[in-house]
Amino acid sequence: xxxxxxxxxxxxxxxxxxxxxxxxxxxxxxxxxxxxxxxxxxxxxxxxxxxxxxxxxxxxxxxxxxxxxxxxxxxxxxxxxxxxxxxxxxxxxxxxxxxxxxxxxxxxxxxxxxxxxxxxxxxxxxxxxxxxxxxxxxxxxxxxxxxxxxxxxxxxxxxxxxxxxxxxxxxxxxxxxxxxxxxxxxxxxxxxxxxxxxxxxxxxxxxxxxxxxxxxxxxxxxxxxxxxxxxxxxxxxxxxxxxxxxxxxxxxxxxxxxxxxxxxxxxxxxxxxxxxxxxxxxxxxxxxxxxxxxxxxxxxxxxxxxxxxxxxxxxxxxxxxxxxxxxxxxxxxxxxxxxxxxxxxxxxxxxxxxxxxxxxxxxxxxxxxxxxxxxxxxxxxxxxxxxxxxxxxxxxxxxxxxxxxxxxxxxxxxxxxxxxxxxxxxxxxxxxxxxxxxxxxxxxxxxxxxxxxxxxxxxxxxxxxxxxxxxxxxxxxxxxxxxxxxxxxxxxxxxxxxxxxxxxxxxxxxxxxxxxxxxxxxxxxxxxxxxxxxxxxxxxxxxxxxxxxxxxxxxxxxxxxxxxxxxxxxxxxxxxxxxxxxxxxxxxxxxxxxxxxxxxxxxxxxxxxxxxxxxxxxxxxxxxxxxxxxxxxxxxxxxxxxxxxxxxxxxxxxxxxxxxxxxxxxxxxxxxxxxxxxxxxxxxxxxxxxxxxxxxxxxxxxxxxxxxxxxxxxxxxxxxxxxxxxxxxxxxxxxxxxxxxxxxxxxxxxxxxxxxxxxxxxxxxxxxxxxxxxxxxxxxxxxxxxxxxxxxxxxxxxxxxxxxxxxxxxxxxxxxxxxxxxxxxxxxxxxxxxxxxxxxxxxxxxxxxxxxxxxxxxxxxxxxxxxxxxxxxxxxxxxxxxxxxxxxxxxxxxxxxxxxxxxxxxxxxxxxxxxxxxxxxxxxxxxxxxxxxxxxxxxxxxxxxxxxxxxxxxxxxxxxxxxxxxx
Numbered sequence: 001x002x003x004x005x006x007x008x009x010x011x012x013x014x015x016x017x018x019x020x021x022x023x024x025x026x027x028x029x030x031x032x033x034x035x036x037x038x039x040x041x042x043x044x045x046x047x048x049x050x051x052x053x054x055x056x057x058x059x060x061x062x063x064x065x066x067x068x069x070x071x072x073x074x075x076x077x078x079x080x081x082x083x084x085x086x087x088x089x090x091x092x093x094x095x096x097x098x099x100x101x102x103x104x105x106x107x108x109x110x111x112x113x114x115x116x117x118x119x120x121x122x123x124x125x126x127x128x129x130x131x132x133x134x135x136x137x138x139x140x141x142x143x144x145x146x147x148x149x150x151x152x153x154x155x156x157x158x159x160x161x162x163x164x165x166x167x168x169x170x171x172x173x174x175x176x177x178x179x180x181x182x183x184x185x186x187x188x189x190x191x192x193x194x195x196x197x198x199x200x201x202x203x204x205x206x207x208x209x210x211x212x213x214x215x216x217x218x219x220x221x222x223x224x225x226x227x228x229x230x231x232x233x234x235x236x237x238x239x240x241x242x243x244x245x246x247x248x249x250x251x252x253x254x255x256x257x258x259x260x261x262x263x264x265x266x267x268x269x270x271x272x273x274x275x276x277x278x279x280x281x282x283x284x285x286x287x288x289x290x291x292x293x294x295x296x297x298x299x300x301x302x303x304x305x306x307x308x309x310x311x312x313x314x315x316x317x318x319x320x321x322x323x324x325x326x327x328x329x330x331x332x333x334x335x336x337x338x339x340x341x342x343x344x345x346x347x348x349x350x351x352x353x354x355x356x357x358x359x360x361x362x363x364x365x366x367x368x369x370x371x372x373x374x375x376x377x378x379x380x381x382x383x384x385x386x387x388x389x390x391x392x393x394x395x396x397x398x399x400x401x402x403x404x405x406x407x408x409x410x411x412x413x414x415x416x417x418x419x420x421x422x423x424x425x426x427x428x429x430x431x432x433x434x435x436x437x438x439x440x441x442x443x444x445x446x447x448x449x450x451x452x453x454x455x456x457x458x459x460x461x462x463x464x465x466x467x468x469x470x471x472x473x474x475x476x477x478x479x480x481x482x483x484x485x486x487x488x489x490x491x492x493x494x495x496x497x498x499x500x501x502x503x504x505x506x507x508x509x510x511x512x513x514x515x516x517x518x519x520x521x522x523x524x525x526x527x528x529x530x531x532x533x534x535x536x537x538x539x540x541x542x543x544x545x546x547x548x549x550x551x552x553x554x555x556x557x558x559x560x561x562x563x564x565x566x567x568x569x570x571x572x573x574x575x576x577x578x579x580x581x582x583x584x585x586x587x588x589x590x591x592x593x594x595x596x597x598x599x600x601x602x603x604x605x606x607x608x609x610x611x612x613x614x615x616x617x618x619x620x621x622x623x624x625x626x627x628x629x630x631x632x633x634x635x636x637x638x639x640x641x642x643x644x645x646x647x648x649x650x651x652x653x654x655x656x657x658x659x660x661x662x663x664x665x666x667x668x669x670x671x672x673x674x675x676x677x678x679x680x681x682x683x684x685x686x687x688x689x690x691x692x693x694x695x696x697x698x699x700x701x702x703x704x705x706x707x708x709x710x711x712x713x714x715x716x717x718x719x720x721x722x723x724x725x726x727x728x729x730x731x732x733x734x735x736x737x738x739x740x741x742x743x744x745x746x747x748x749x750x751x752x753x754x755x756x757x758x759x760x761x762x763x764x765x766x767x768x769x770x771x772x773x774x775x776x777x778x779x780x781x782x783x784x785x786x787x788x789x790x791x792x793x794x795x796x797x798x799x800x801x802x803x804x805x806x807x808x809x810x811x812x813x814x815x816x817x818x819x820x821x822x823x824x825x826x827x828x829x830x831x832x833x834x835x836x837x838x839x840x841x842x843x844x845x846x847x848x849x850x851x852x853x854x855x856x857x858x859x860x861x862x863x864x865x866x867x868x869x870x871x872x873x874x875x876x877x878x879x880x881x882x883x884x885x886x887x888x889x890x891x892x893x894x895x896x897x898x899x900x901x902x903x904x905x906x907x908x909x910x911x912x913x914x915x916x917x918x919x920x921x922x923x924x925x926x927x928x929x930x931x932x933x934x935x936x937x938x939x940x941x942x943x944x945x946x947x948x949x950x951x952x953x954x955x956x957x958x959x960x961x962x963x964x965x966x967x
Contacts, residue, residue, distance in 0.1 A: 005088035006121070007081065007108055009095050011927050011938070012316035013126065017094065020131040026084060030095070031938070034078050035068045035107055037157055043069050056161055060585065063578045064154055070111065073946075076934070078111060085112045090119070092138065097122035098324055099571060100512060103149035106141050125375040126318040148571035151580060155179060155563070158585050162599055163551065170608045171542045172630060176524050179560065180509045180517050182547055185526045186555045187502060188494055188536040189544040195651035197617050198490035199241035203231045204257035204483055208433055210269060210421070211479040216468035220269075220421060220435040225250060225260065227430065233488045241488070257483035263425035265481045269433065271474040273420040279438075281412040283445035285328040285358040286371035286404050289511030290504045292323070292396075295403075295451065297497035297532065300395055301835065303842055304496050304515040310392040311372070319385070319393075320400055321370050324511045326504075328358040328371045330407070337379050338408040345381075345405075346447055352410050373404040390918070391834075402449040409445035414438060417467050423478065437467030490651070493533035507561035528823060535649045538614060538626065538633035546611045550602045553593060616653055624658050635662060643686070647823070672717040674724075677701070681724070683715050692720040705742060707761040722765065731769035738772050740764040751776055794833035799918035800955065802836045804828055817951040818844030844948070913963035921956040928953060 006027045008014050018027040037057030038044045048054040048067060059065040070078050085091055091114050093105035105120055119138035123130045156179055163177035206222035224230055228250045235247040243251065252260070287295070289308075296307035311323035330338075335355045342351045358371070374380065374397070382398040389397060421433040440446070470476075494502065500514045509517060521527045526540040547555045554560075569575035579589055587594025614626045624637045626644070633644040635658060642661050644653070664685065671681045671692070679695040690712040695701035704723040706712065727741040736752040740763075747758040749772050756775045758767065791811060792804040800815045804822075811828065812821045813836055820840045822831075910929070914922050927938040939949035 003088050004090045004092060005084050006092045006094050009101070009104060010312075010316055012313065012923060016126045016316055016318050017131055020126075020128045021135075026088070028081065028084055030081065030104060030108055031074070031077060033104055033107065034074050034081075034111055035070045037066060037153065038069050039071070043071065045069060057157060058154055064581045064585075066150065066154065068107070068110075073934070081108070082112055085114050085116070088114075088116055090117050092119050092121045092135070093141070094121040094123075094134070096322065096324070097124065098322075098512065099145050099149040099152070102142050102145035103153075106143075106146045109141065124370055125321040126316065127376045129377065130375075144573045145571050147577045148567050151570050151577040152567055154577075154581055155567075155584065158581070158595060159554070162595055163547075163554065166551075166599060166603065166606070167543055167546065169603075170546055170606050170611055171628065172539060174524075175539070175543060176520070177543075177547070177554075178517075178520065179554075179563065180503070180513055181520050181524075181526075182543070182555050183508055183557065183560050184499060184503060184517050185521055185536065185540050186544045186548065187499065188521070188527055188534055189540050191491060191494055192536050192541075192650050194238070195490040195493070196653075198238050198488075198651075200490075201233075201236040201241040201243075201488045202485060203233075203236075203488075204252040204254055204485050205230055205232075206257060206261055206264065207482045207484050208264065208269075208478050209480040209482075210433075210435070210476040212468055212470070212474070212476050214468070217479065218435055218437070218467050218470075220419075220433040222260075222431060223434050224432040225252075225429055233486065236488050238488070238490070254483070254485060257485075259427070260425055260429070260431075261481040261483045263427045263429075264423070264431060264478050267423055267425060267478050269421045269423040269476050269478055271419055271470050271472055271476065272422045272432075274417065274470050274472050274474075275419075276415055276417045279414055279416055281414075281444075281446075283352075283356070283406045283409055283411070284403065284449070284451050286330055286373055286407050287400060288326050288328055288371055289324050290326070290500050290514060292372055292400070293500050293514060294497035295399060296396065297495060299399060301532075301838065302392070302396075303838070304500065304518045306392065306838060306841060307396065308515040310396045314389075314393050314397055314400075317393075318375055319380070319389070319397055320375055321373050323372050325370065325372060326511050330358065330373060330404075331370055333377045334370065334373050334404070335408060337374075337377055338405050341379055341381075341405050342409050346409070349442075350409050350444060350447060352408055356408055358407065371404075372400055374401050379404070390920075406445040406449035409448060410442070412440060412444035412446045413442040414440040417470070419467065419470050421476070435467060435470075437465050439466045493530075493535060495532045495534065497532075499534060506557050507564055508557065510564065530649065530823070538628050538644065538650060541614045541650065542612050542628040545614070546606065549611070550606055551598065554595075559593075614650075616650070618654050619658055622655055622658065624655075624662065626653070637662060641668070669712075669715075671715065671720050674721060681717060681720050683712055683720060685712060692723055694724050707742075709761070726764055728764060730767060730772050733769060733773050733776070738769065740767055740772075749775060791828050792831070794836045796833065796837065796918075799921070800959075802833070802840055804831065804836070813840050813844070815840060815844075817955050818948065820844040910960045910964055913960050916959050916963045917956050921952060921959075924949060924953055925956045925960070 004025050006014075006017065006021065006025055008017060008027065008029050009032055011029045011031070014027045014029045018025070021027065038054070041049075041055065044054045044067070051059075053059050053061070054067060057067045059067070091112075093108055095101035095104045095108075101122075109118060120141050121134045121138050123134040159179045160177060163182075164175065167175040167177055208220045208222065209217055210220050211217050222230060229248070231243060231247065231249040231251045235243055235249050237244050243249065285291075292311065293304045293307050296302040296310075297304065300307075302310070308323065311320065314320045315323050339351060339355065379401060382394065382401050385394060385397060415438075417437045417439070419435045419437075421435070423431050423433070425431055492498075496518050499518070503509050503514065503517075521540075522529070522534075525537055526543065527534045527536050529535070544555070566575060566580055570577055570580065582588040584593045585595050587597060609627075612628045614628065616626050619626070622637075624635050626633065626635055635642050635644060640662060642664060644661070648657075668685075669683045671683055673679070674681055674694060677694065679701060682693050684691055684693060690706045690710070691703050692706070692715070693700035693703050702724055704720075704726055706715065706723065710719065710723075727739045730738040730740050730749065732738065733751060738749060738751045740747070740749055740758070742761065742764060745757075747761045747764050749756045749758065749767065751772075754776060756772075756778070758764065758775075790803040790805050794802045794804070796802070800817075802813055802815045804811055804813055807821070810821060812819050814820075818840055820843045822839070826835075826839070914925070917925065924935070924938055928935055935946065935949050935953050939946045944952065
């Protein structure tokens with residue numbers, strides 16, 4: 001019997017497709033890309049190691065020929081694919097139908113070198129009908145799409161590998177530059193610069209509650225006094241806070257507003273005009289990738305990466321169509337399904353009279369797919385999937401379903417009413433007021449879906465704000481009058497949603513890039529989240545300044561958008577990869593970037609100090625400068641320096657705040673000379689607290705943190721030397737040296753790999769060997785010390801609880817596997833279980849393992865502990881304080897007492913208990929236990945790094961075994 005091998009990208013996709021193919025088909029995944037350009041020197045094959053271009057992975061002199069390598073973690077899987085390919089009679093490459101998917105298929109073909117027929121199968125949804133149709137109409141690999149993706153990969157490598165080292169040398173280590181990443185960072189920085197230049201202005205007006213003769217009330221706003229219009233926010237200059245020169249308006253002071261309010265209360269008003277207009281509102285087009293990310297952020301509070309992970313799982317499970325698309329088109333099948341559900345669920349009046357057709361939104365839409373919609377020829381309702389989908393997946397499917405159904409519904413219809421009123425205050429001044437309302441007569445598509453907005457006031461457009469039926473000439477009374485003060489507001493910071501919207505509007509990036517770009521600019525420290533807003537760091541300012549001043553074209557919005565168009569031309573066969581790369585990198589063959597010559601020319605001209613100095617408008621003429629240094633941002637005035645505190649947003653740095661920070665003790669205060677070593681002792685204030693140093697070298701010979709009871713201003717030389725004497729050798733016990741140390745979590749004793757906390761810092765100088773031995777005989781958390789209780793616990797169905805704890809550096813979340821520190825604005829008061837899970841998913845990291853930490857031993861059967869055998873005599877204490885060092889921690893492990901063996905279970909016995917795991921844990925365990933794959937290979941498919949995936953696999957295994965034991 002013939003056998004066909006079908007290769008897709010992910011195991012989840014493979015499992016779903018396998019259900020729709022009959023006998024004779026074997027479905028396997030490539031687990032993403034099977035090869036790439038070298039990521040490090042270790043990846044470079046031996047025969048290329050001596051070549052200068054191998055680090056770059058592109059042979060510039062040989063038409064940018066790429067050096068592709070199979071990464072070590074993929075070699076075993078590629079060998080498995082080769083074996084399956086050798087046993088097959090036919091191979092079908094069924095990777096995604098976009099540039100990246102086409103490239104993966106091409107790489108598979110190149111690496112497997114099959115000797116049997118190879119076909120390319122594409123589909124936009126994973127349903128039985130779609131898969132069978134795709135099998136019946138295969139095609140060949142599209143070399144133009146491959147060329148475009150290979151050009152993109154080369155472009156990104158050239159950009160990153162050539163520009164990033166400039167940042168390392170001129171700004172700070174470990175920074176990165178990227179074609180879209182650097183432009184996105186520039187957008188954030190430019191918005192923050194606007195906020196830093198912004199000068200607030202104040203104006204007053206009146207909010208009047210009018211009452212009709214029928215006792216109906218409505219709000220109205222004072223607009224003019226004595227025939228002169230009152231100022232509003234747009235009339236003020238954002239840079240000066242003053243009225244614009246051409247603004248012919250009047251500003252009210254608080255006193256004037258209050259006097260006018262008193263004079264208007266109870267006065268009669270007359271409706272001078274009442275204009276009512278009908279309006280209609282059309283439904284929004286179905287989702288494309290960028291709008292899905294925007295609405296996921298606005299409505300669900302999801303980061304872009306979280307939205308795309310959920311969408312990926314929905315697609316691979318056969319619930320939605322392909323989620324990377326910039327086309328708003330819907331197939332006839334989808335339109336029919338949506339219209340059918342509108343009729344069934346909302347009734348015929350809510351159905352659009354004609355099927356709605358949405359043109360492609362993007363100018364260069366190149367992802368040849370439909371819009372994102374529920375899969376199939378009939379849509380499953382969200383309620384029918386509650387038991388099948390995880391929390392994130394269900395909420396996102398609900399959003400997609402509503403948007404898709406709504407796009408085929410009738411227009412919303414209503415009336416807008418704008419009213420002008422006039423009157424006279426008791427002071428005799430004529431006043432004018434306005435009121436507006438909106439009444440929805442027929443909700444149409446709004447029954448199913450209302451689009452969100454980053455601007456809370458914009459959401460009011462979709463809500464009713466009715467006015468009573470007012471007519472011209474009607475008399476009303478100013479029942480209450482409230483004076484209100486207003487401040488002009490700086491432009492809002494970007495959120496993930498609005499940044500994606502701006503990038504898309506500028507033609508920068510493509511659907512598949514936005515989530516990764518947003519993740520990168522946060523992971524690299526260019527931006528942090530403050531609520532939903534993205535706040536650029538000081539490092540982002542320095543990086544953007546360097547690129548703008550010396551490589552302006554690289555971060556030019558139009559140029560970056562043009563690069564996307566150039567790649568589209570390659571994908572369409574209208575341009576070629578090699579000539580384009582030569583123009584971009586070398587400037588050969590016409591107008592081009594000429595990146596390499598530009599870097600060579602500019603490197604000598606870049607003033608690192610000037611780039612690192614950031615202009616802060618509010619500090620002009622103060623003598624205070626803000627700089628980015630090797631160890632972070634700081635301020636300097638003359639010889640005085642002060643580190644900028646973490647979490648301080650650039651626009652929050654006012655002159656008053658800067659003076660307050662500068663007035664804090666700098667700590668760079670010489671205390672004297674250590675007679676024993678002859679080196680100077682200096683007291684300093686660091687980013688993480690005050691400390692003392694011994695020696696003028698950088699780094700110094702020795703440092704020591706101050707105790708909580710020490711004062712940096714009054715610290716003396718003897719006290720500093722006493723602090724520098726730590727760690728202190730207490731003595732030798734059971735063949736192990738006992739050291740007293742001051743650690744990040746407080747004072748403690750260390751003997752080999754065992755440690756005990758002390759109750760007070762001063763005990764570090766006084767604790768004796770007998771006291772230490774008595775302490776080691778007690779269990780941990782002795783001397784009245786108990787573990788700090790959690791601040792809050794968040795429970796979930798199908799996954800471990802998340803606990804909010806208080807740590808040395810502030811509150812943090814943990815689920816036992818990963819920790820995530822809370823950021824400014826996040827606290828126990830405003831943290832929900834949903835937000836806690838999102839924070840842990842977004843920025844959770846495994847705790848760093850302590851060197852030499854032994855495995856947990858079983859309970860000891862005796863109280864006494866045998867000393868470890870030692871062949872050498874105990875070490876003597878060092879002669880000089882300056883040279884005193886705690887020895888390396890011994891890693892010799894003592895054999896634990898054997899515990900009763902716990903029963904082991906087969907996979908068949910464990911599988912019925914999968915319901916105790918989260919959806920992600922189930923995918924991970926099934927892939928490793930049932931399919932025999934490595935965690936290293938599964939992790940990328942689940943959007944996890946390998947360490948995180950291994951921790952998750954271990955925890956999941958524990959849960960399954962506990963469930964099987966009935967615990």
